[in-house]
Amino acid sequence: MKIIQFDGGSVPNPGIRGIGVILLEDDHVLKEISRKLDGTGTNNEAEYSALIEGLKQALALGWTEILVQGDSSLVINQVVGSWKVNKDNLKPLNEEAKLLLSKFRSVKVEWIPREMNFRADAAASRALGSDRADVCGDL
Numbered sequence: 001m002k003i004i005q006f007d008g009g010s011v012p013n014p015g016i017r018g019i020g021v022i023l024l025e026d027d028h029v030l031k032e033i034s035r036k037l038d039g040t041g042t043n044n045e046a047e048y049s050a051l052i053e054g055l056k057q058a059l060a061l062g063w064t065e066i067l068v069q070g071d072s073s074l075v076i077n078q079v080v081g082s083w084k085v086n087k088d089n090l091k092p093l094n095e096e097a098k099l100l101l102s103k104f105r106s107v108k109v110e111w112i113p114r115e116m117n118f119r120a121d122a123a124a125s126r127a128l129g130s131d132r133a134d135v136c137g138d139l
Contacts, residue, residue, distance in 0.1 A: 017045065020120040065106040071117040080109050
């Protein structure tokens with residue numbers, strides 16, 4: 001199974017943003033991304049940016065069937081259409097994520113608890129220059 005796990009954070013919120021993305025195939029890490037984003041913004045913008053980066057990487061690898069996992073209730077619920085996107089700064093990110101998701105033959109998107117998203121959380125924390133696990137949580 002091919003899995004994208006994503007996380008993003010901002011310190012403070014809004015502030016400097018970092019993303020963490022893990023691409024897994026059959027429980028093996030194929031790719032790990034830990035990157036600080038340009039400029040400042042919110043943790044939710046960082047979460048969306050991490051998701052978008054993961055989807056782009058999966059497409060570049062030729063993946064057609066994916067499981068997307070993240071610990072952001074907001075991003076997960078907005079991407080699957082359960083929640084409305086009320087913030088103007090998130091609307092273009094939501095649209096981009098949905099466009100990328102539409103390019104896959106099969107997609108499952110699910111929320112997972114933070115402790116199951118530890119690899120992506122750690123990668124996002126490293127991007128922000130911290131090993132603290134609590135840096136990238138929803139603030």
